[in-house]
Structures are given as C-alpha cells and as structure tokens.
Amino acid sequence: MKKKIIWPKETKEAIALLLMKRPDIHDFFKKRAYSYSITVKKLLELWLLQKRKCALCGDILKLDRTTHVDHILPKAQGGENKADNYQLVCDKCNYAKRDLTSREFLLLCLKISAHNQANYISKEEKMTILEEKWKRENRENREKKTDNNINENIIKIDYLLGKKIKRGQLYQLKNNNNKYYEKLLASAGLI
Numbered sequence: 001m002k003k004k005i006i007w008p009k010e011t012k013e014a015i016a017l018l019l020m021k022r023p024d025i026h027d028f029f030k031k032r033a034y035s036y037s038i039t040v041k042k043l044l045e046l047w048l049l050q051k052r053k054c055a056l057c058g059d060i061l062k063l064d065r066t067t068h069v070d071h072i073l074p075k076a077q078g079g080e081n082k083a084d085n086y087q088l089v090c091d092k093c094n095y096a097k098r099d100l101t102s103r104e105f106l107l108l109c110l111k112i113s114a115h116n117q118a119n120y121i122s123k124e125e126k127m128t129i130l131e132e133k134w135k136r137e138n139r140e141n142r143e144k145k146t147d148n149n150i151n152e153n154i155i156k157i158d159y160l161l162g163k164k165i166k167r168g169q170l171y172q173l174k175n176n177n178n179k180y181y182e183k184l185l186a187s188a189g190l191i
Contacts, residue, residue: 015044028063036069042083043069055087056097056105068094072102 019026019040029043036043052061061067070089073079076099087102097105121129 015041015048019044025063028067032069036086037081038069038083038086043086043088046083046086047088050088054090054093056089056093056102056109059090061088061090066091070094070097074099074101077101 025044026040029040029047032038033040033043047061050061053059054061055070068089068091070087070093071079071081072085072087075081079085089097093105100108
C-alpha cells in the first residue's frame with residue numbers, strides 16, 4: 001500500500017490558487033472525480049505528483065479527452081476504486097494496456113522495445129545494404145547489355161558471313177569489341 005502523501009502548506013496554497021485561476025482544470029478533474037468516486041483535490045494532487053505526465057509513457061498530459069484515469073491494478077484482476085489504485089495516463093497507453101497491470105504492461109513494452117532494437121538497422125548499415133543492392137543491379141544490367149551486344153554482333157557476323165565476310169571487316173569487329181571476339185567467332189563457327 002502506498003504511503004499517504006503529505007503536501008507542504010505552499011503546495012496546498014498553490015493548488016488552491018491554480019484552481020481559482022484556471023477553472024477549466026477544476027471542471028476537467030470534477031468530471032473524472034465523479035466517475036471514479038474520488039475528490040477533485042486527490043486527482044489534482046495525482047496530476048501534480050506525476051508532474052503532469054502520463055504514468056506509463058511520460059508524455060505531457062493535456063486536459064482533454066486524451067487524459068484517462070486508469071486503475072494500476074485493473075478491476076478485472078481485483079483492483080478497487082480507491083485513490084491509491086489510480087494513475088493518470090494518455091489515451092494511447094490506456095487503450096494498449098487494457099486489463100494488464102502497469103507492471104505487466106511495462107514489461108510487455110520492454111519486450112517489444114528489445115525486439116525492435118534487435119531488428120534495428122543503423123543508417124550506415126542501411127546505406128551499405130543499398131549500395132550493395134545498387135552494385136548488384138548495375139552488374140546485372142551490364143551483363144544484360146553485354147549479352148545484348150554479343151547477340152547483336154553474332155547477327156552482324158552471320159550477316160557478314162552470308163555476304164562473304166572480308167578479313168578487314170572481322171578485324172574491325174575485333175577492335176570494336178576485343179573482349180568478346182573469340183566468343184563471336186566461335187558462335188559464328190569461325191574457330
């Protein structure tokens with residue numbers, strides 16, 4: 001069981017001043033206090049104790065529909081409607097938490113975070129992967145172009161053979177594409 005919080009006199013005065021200056025805060029907590037059988041003062045103390053942040057994720061709580069009063073130990077698991085079983089949370093955390101205890105929910109978040117960290121790829125690793133992919137695609141494109149050039153040259157050789165190719169034309173072909181000269185000759189049946 002939680003210890004009762006003893007607020008200093010200055011804090012009590014600050015709460016009173018805050019409620020006088022900002023009636024919207026009072027109205028916000030009044031609506032929730034009625035639903036959860038708790039006083040406005042207790043909810044306001046809880047809000048200040050949590051430093052106006054969600055108890056689960058730490059986001060700043062806005063005084064609107066996105067701020068929920070949550071049971072630390074859910075009613076489904078035997079939690080009671082008492083001030084020491086309440087916490088203020090954002091709507092996203094409350095919807096995600098459902099009927100888990102706060103401890104179970106935070107452990108689940110840690111597991112998810114660890115899983116994401118295990119699958120995290122740094123910017124440098126992403127760049128390396130993209131660079132390798134780019135090189136592989138370029139290599140494949142070059143090979144396709146080379147194969148196309150070979151096929152075009154084979155067609156040229158077949159045409160020249162049909163026209164009784166002259167030795168000078170073959171040398172010209174050799175000089176233009178030195179790397180594939182023997183393949184072309186072999187495919188044309190000249191070797």
